Amino acid sequence: MHLRMDQWKHAFKLDPDRDLSDDALEKICLSGTDAVMVGGSTGVTFDNTVDLLARIRRYEVPCVLEVSNREAIVPGFDLFMIPIVLNAKNTDWIVGQQHGAIKEYGAILDWKQMMTEGYIIMNGNSAVANVTEADVKLSLKDVEAYARLAEHLFRCPVVYLEYSGIFGDMEWVRRIRGLLSESRLFYGGGIDGPDKAREAAQAAHTIVVGNAVYNDLEQALATVKAVRE
């Protein structure tokens, strides 16, 4: 698999629309994390994406773009992750944006660098739920069915449980991981320090730490070591 993504335990997600000092960025990139993902739900532009890429590129850490906006597809990342929001009620986030991007760049894309993520949005109060008009009234059986759909029908290398802003139900996360044989389970949401990181890393294949970077950098950095233990 790309970049040995099958061995990633930990990733940081950086938002091009939020400020991060050079010092903080250096600590992130040298933290020992497996990858830095660049992406956000709102305010992501070509300019702020290319700026952030250039700053991350000073370091050796793998750098991935999570494409949320086709205006902001910047060449030069190691990998492009294409979200497919399975519980979106707006088709734009399942095929529309993707279709628009392929219409524009399809002839020149290197498909080997592209990887789909079957997203399941769990927190109705998050920006991403709002933007995608996600149906978040989901039972465990609903979530299981989305995970199977992502793995078997859409053949997504990644299934992404996105609790964005809240810490999820780890029992559910563990159940979903147990269903998957080909796809890798990414977990994101509410990892504000090493304790939550440890717990989430025991339930998912890969944990993603986002907001903590901006709220409490030292706690965020401590999540890397927690996952390695």
Add this chain to the structure above:
Amino acid sequence: MHLRMDQWKHAFKLDPDRDLSDDALEKICLSGTDAVMVGGSTGVTFDNTVDLLARIRRYEVPCVLEVSNREAIVPGFDLFMIPIVLNAKNTDWIVGQQHGAIKEYGAILDWKQMMTEGYIIMNGNSAVANVTEADVKLSLKDVEAYARLAEHLFRCPVVYLEYSGIFGDMEWVRRIRGLLSESRLFYGGGIDGPDKAREAAQAAHTIVVGNAVYNDLEQALATVKAVRE
């Protein structure tokens, strides 16, 4: 690939909701076609599907269910084709129906028997366009982008250009086939006899003959030989 689907040149599509005499069905099944697909847009039920399956099973021809309704998932077909209607505006036809079916049967499904079809609905006046609320105002570039999306992002073994009821633009069909390297291009719509069959078979990988079976059986049967020439 399943059932050597990669060698199919011709298939008949039979609608469980339409009458077909035993004599006509025998001629279809012994025609030399590569497969009989069972499916329809409206009126498909468990009962009429299981009836049709039982009647086709007297013959050796491969028999495939195109799942359009989760109430009508009947075990015992050789293969289950799962349409994903890429230009649907109603998410039910992209992930919703599929999600519902997996929620019900996911734990017992044999995924090796399942195969997705990336559908592109081309005729706005068809029942399938109506049911799926398809956006049919498509340029060639739009269709190309959907085909690439189906092949590379959703990794559909089949891309299905569905002109349902009218004969399509064979230059477009040829262009789409030329884009595909992994997926197979199915063409359906307006094949009312051997001339159209020959033309469509030169443009697509596999042609599907549906309505003609009910409108003019002899003409429909003649499409098999036309494709073999």
